[in-house]
Amino acid sequence: MQMVSIVFHITNSVTINDCANITLALGGSPLMSYCKEELREILSFSSALVINIGTMESKMCEMVVEAGKLANELNVPVILDPVGAGASASRENLVKKLISNVKFAVIKGNLAEIKTIAGIKNENNKGVDSVEEFENSSSLAKELAIELESVIAITGKEDIVSDGKRVCKIKNGTPLLRKVTGTGCMTASLIGTICGAYREDIYEGATLGVVLMGIAGEIAEKSLTSEEGSGTFRMRIIDNIFNMTEEKIRENIKINFEN
Amino acid sequence: MQMVSIVFHITNSVTINDCANITLALGGSPLMSYCKEELREILSFSSALVINIGTMESKMCEMVVEAGKLANELNVPVILDPVGAGASASRENLVKKLISNVKFAVIKGNLAEIKTIAGIKNENNKGVDSVEEFENSSSLAKELAIELESVIAITGKEDIVSDGKRVCKIKNGTPLLRKVTGTGCMTASLIGTICGAYREDIYEGATLGVVLMGIAGEIAEKSLTSEEGSGTFRMRIIDNIFNMTEEKIRENIKINFEN
Amino acid sequence: MQMVSIVFHITNSVTINDCANITLALGGSPLMSYCKEELREILSFSSALVINIGTMESKMCEMVVEAGKLANELNVPVILDPVGAGASASRENLVKKLISNVKFAVIKGNLAEIKTIAGIKNENNKGVDSVEEFENSSSLAKELAIELESVIAITGKEDIVSDGKRVCKIKNGTPLLRKVTGTGCMTASLIGTICGAYREDIYEGATLGVVLMGIAGEIAEKSLTSEEGSGTFRMRIIDNIFNMTEEKIRENIKINFEN
Numbered sequence: 200m201q202m203v204s205i206v207f208h209i210t211n212s213v214t215i216n217d218c219a220n221i222t223l224a225l226g227g228s229p230l231m232s233y234c235k236e237e238l239r240e241i242l243s244f245s246s247a248l249v250i251n252i253g254t255m256e257s258k259m260c261e262m263v264v265e266a267g268k269l270a271n272e273l274n275v276p277v278i279l280d281p282v283g284a285g286a287s288a289s290r291e292n293l294v295k296k297l298i299s300n301v302k303f304a305v306i307k308g309n310l311a312e313i314k315t316i317a318g319i320k321n322e323n324n325k326g327v328d329s330v331e332e333f334e335n336s337s338s339l340a341k342e343l344a345i346e347l348e349s350v351i352a353i354t355g356k357e358d359i360v361s362d363g364k365r366v367c368k369i370k371n372g373t374p375l376l377r378k379v380t381g382t383g384c385m386t387a388s389l390i391g392t393i394c395g396a397y398r399e400d401i402y403e404g405a406t407l408g409v410v411l412m413g414i415a416g417e418i419a420e421k422s423l424t425s426e427e428g429s430g431t432f433r434m435r436i437i438d439n440i441f442n443m444t445e446e447k448i449r450e451n452i453k454i455n456f457e458n
Numbered sequence: 459m460q461m462v463s464i465v466f467h468i469t470n471s472v473t474i475n476d477c478a479n480i481t482l483a484l485g486g487s488p489l490m491s492y493c494k495e496e497l498r499e500i501l502s503f504s505s506a507l508v509i510n511i512g513t514m515e516s517k518m519c520e521m522v523v524e525a526g527k528l529a530n531e532l533n534v535p536v537i538l539d540p541v542g543a544g545a546s547a548s549r550e551n552l553v554k555k556l557i558s559n560v561k562f563a564v565i566k567g568n569l570a571e572i573k574t575i576a577g578i579k580n581e582n583n584k585g586v587d588s589v590e591e592f593e594n595s596s597s598l599a600k601e602l603a604i605e606l607e608s609v610i611a612i613t614g615k616e617d618i619v620s621d622g623k624r625v626c627k628i629k630n631g632t633p634l635l636r637k638v639t640g641t642g643c644m645t646a647s648l649i650g651t652i653c654g655a656y657r658e659d660i661y662e663g664a665t666l667g668v669v670l671m672g673i674a675g676e677i678a679e680k681s682l683t684s685e686e687g688s689g690t691f692r693m694r695i696i697d698n699i700f701n702m703t704e705e706k707i708r709e710n711i712k713i714n715f716e717n
Numbered sequence: 718m719q720m721v722s723i724v725f726h727i728t729n730s731v732t733i734n735d736c737a738n739i740t741l742a743l744g745g746s747p748l749m750s751y752c753k754e755e756l757r758e759i760l761s762f763s764s765a766l767v768i769n770i771g772t773m774e775s776k777m778c779e780m781v782v783e784a785g786k787l788a789n790e791l792n793v794p795v796i797l798d799p800v801g802a803g804a805s806a807s808r809e810n811l812v813k814k815l816i817s818n819v820k821f822a823v824i825k826g827n828l829a830e831i832k833t834i835a836g837i838k839n840e841n842n843k844g845v846d847s848v849e850e851f852e853n854s855s856s857l858a859k860e861l862a863i864e865l866e867s868v869i870a871i872t873g874k875e876d877i878v879s880d881g882k883r884v885c886k887i888k889n890g891t892p893l894l895r896k897v898t899g900t901g902c903m904t905a906s907l908i909g910t911i912c913g914a915y916r917e918d919i920y921e922g923a924t925l926g927v928v929l930m931g932i933a934g935e936i937a938e939k940s941l942t943s944e945e946g947s948g949t950f951r952m953r954i955i956d957n958i959f960n961m962t963e964e965k966i967r968e969n970i971k972i973n974f975e976n
Contacts (some may be wrong), residue, residue: 689956
């Protein structure tokens with residue numbers, strides 16, 4: 200695919216390379232910076248901004264709030280990946296500050312992270328890879344979407360996306376995606392790339408981003424021999440995004456529209 | 459394999475992704491942070507802490523000492539990878555500060571690094587990839603283990619692990635492991651994952667971590683075609699950790715117990 | 718190949734791992750640091766210094782200028798990769814500061830970046846992956862090489878290298894190289910590794926570095942099946958550098974000497 204989409208990332212140092220490569224694989228142009236002074240200039244020609252707080256620290260905290268405000272001012276859609284939002288008070292505070300200062304086009308997180316944002320007490324939120332099931336994910340997504348005027352994407356065994364009016368449930372993906380770091384971060388990059396190229400319907404863009412990661416993971420898993428494992432799987436995710444076609448999407452998509 | 463082990467890493471930016479992925483491949487949960495404010499919260503639910511000083515700078519220096527002390531207080535085993543310990547005064551000072559403030563469960567390094575810790579003058583210690591042979595590695599490991607009350611793992615052509623009482627020599631591995639950056643860092647992550655899950659015998663955990671990297675490297679090297687090289691090899695290390703079984707360990711382990 | 722070349726990198730966090738691995742693949746030893754205090758010590762045993770400003774921020778700005786000056790003093794060749802030089806005023810200022818304080822053995826960039834250095838107004842310079850064609854690249858390279866007393870390498874569809882006297886045009890490579898982040902950064906690492914080992918002719922070293930990336934990319938692309946994409950391609954670049962031979966270079970090199 201080829202997308203005219205310059206995706207500015209302020210992201211964690213663990214998966215920054217994967218985020219850049221998956222953006223390129225989908226046909227976008229990644230741009231990474233930690234330089235506060237160039238925020239306005241870079242945002243002035245960016246198609247989307249992805250904020251990922253995975254390895255946030257004090258300097259980054261300031262920068263992401265300012266970047267988000269500037270992006271709002273410049274009408275650049277902002278995607279938030281609130282990694283580990285409930286794991287510490289510092290992360291919770293940063294997310295609160297972001298939410299109250301920035302209007303997000305999309306907020307994508309696992310259930311624990313989205314529940315933190317929704318202010319629901321969540322005692323079992325330990326670490327960034329935990330995903331728990333929750334019966335009312337659809338209502339949570341829908342209500343939070345209305346409250347924040349954002350598209351909410353909750354990833355897990357099944358993924359939920361809602362813009363407050365529409366809700367869909369995506370059943371693509373494989374548990375193997377949790378055995379590679381950054382598949383969540385890369386999903387945010389896919390959403391950023393798509394929403395940067397097609398701003399008309401952010402809900403559809405976010406949904407497609409989530410679907411693409413699921414399908415890429417499924418095809419990658421099927422291709423593995425018994426000698427291959429999570430290392431090869433990681434590489435094939437990028438390959439499958441690179442080779443993604445509308446036909447493959449139509450053939451593999453598993454989605455229920457609940458609205 | 460599946461381990462209930464949340465491995466908190468404060469590590470270098472070069473190999474941070476590989477460390478996360480190999481922790482996942484072994485069944486653990488990696489967690490990376492550079493945020494001083496959340497140290498106590500994150501450590502309160504961590505199974506182990508891995509400190510790697512590869513790309514240390516002033517801010518990280520403060521953070522690792524504080525993290526190590528907190529981990530000791532919270533009874534979380536701490537693994538030290540003193541990357542390039544003898545290559546500069548700054549690194550030597552940081553290592554000294556760490557050693558005098560933190561009790562390490564395991565210290566894993568190449569001979570030059572461990573000799574620096576032991577205070578032995580070492581004129582040929584240039585760069586992080588140099589590994590020199592040393593006849594008395596076993597005694598060095600044993601004595602240092604007693605002095606510091608830590609398990610000492612010296613990696614090289616042959617690896618030595620000692621807890622001061624027991625000593626073993628591991629002959630697994632391949633020189634190709636030195637052609638990929640981060641195989642040492644990943645070994646520390648394996649040790650952290652195992653020691654986080656099984657705290658009863660840190661010496662056995664550290665030994666198993668070193669053995670696993672050696673065996674994964676051997677199987678990966680054997681699988682390479684003549685067109686494949688260090689890029690494919692790197693990926694297969696992760697694959698082989700992902701597919702590791704007790705049977706493969708029993709079949710491939712090359713270990714001498716010297717005690 | 719095996720090169721006695723310790724390549725000190727001060728580089729961006731996006732592609733730092735790839736830069737280390739490609740240096741190792743070519744037989745060199747990578748060394749990465751962000752620690753200002755150890756600059757002199759590390760440079761005293763380094764063969765080359767690669768400065769890449771991809772994820773520059775205020776702290777890095779100070780460090781790279783100081784590192785460049787020290788490298789000049791210690792007679793260590795310095796390679797500059799001015800990533801995104803024209804994309805913001807901050808980057809332009811940093812590059813100007815570098816150019817006026819440090820003598821570079823090699824400056825390698827795409828046309829937009831080199832034009833920024835040459836002070837040519839360049840309105841279309843958006844993002845770090847854009848590469849536009851320019852009829853007078855050869856004269857630009859030659860003139861800038863004379864002005865700065867540096868070897869200038871302009872990468873693009875065709876690559877130009879000049880030392881002010883000699884000029885060559887390299888037609889190796891494939892557009893697929895732009896679908897992987899860091900192929901430019903890795904080219905700088907190859908140049909650093911070679912120029913660190915053979916300092917006699919920096920122009921030949923820089924040319925060989927550019928040629929190697931092109932040939933590695935071509936062989937990698939040919940090897941791809943229809944299921945494979947940019948993920949596999951990235952890994953094979955490293956494999957092909959690892960397996961590079963003089964014979965493969967002779968067979969595949971496409972170079973015109975224009976002088």
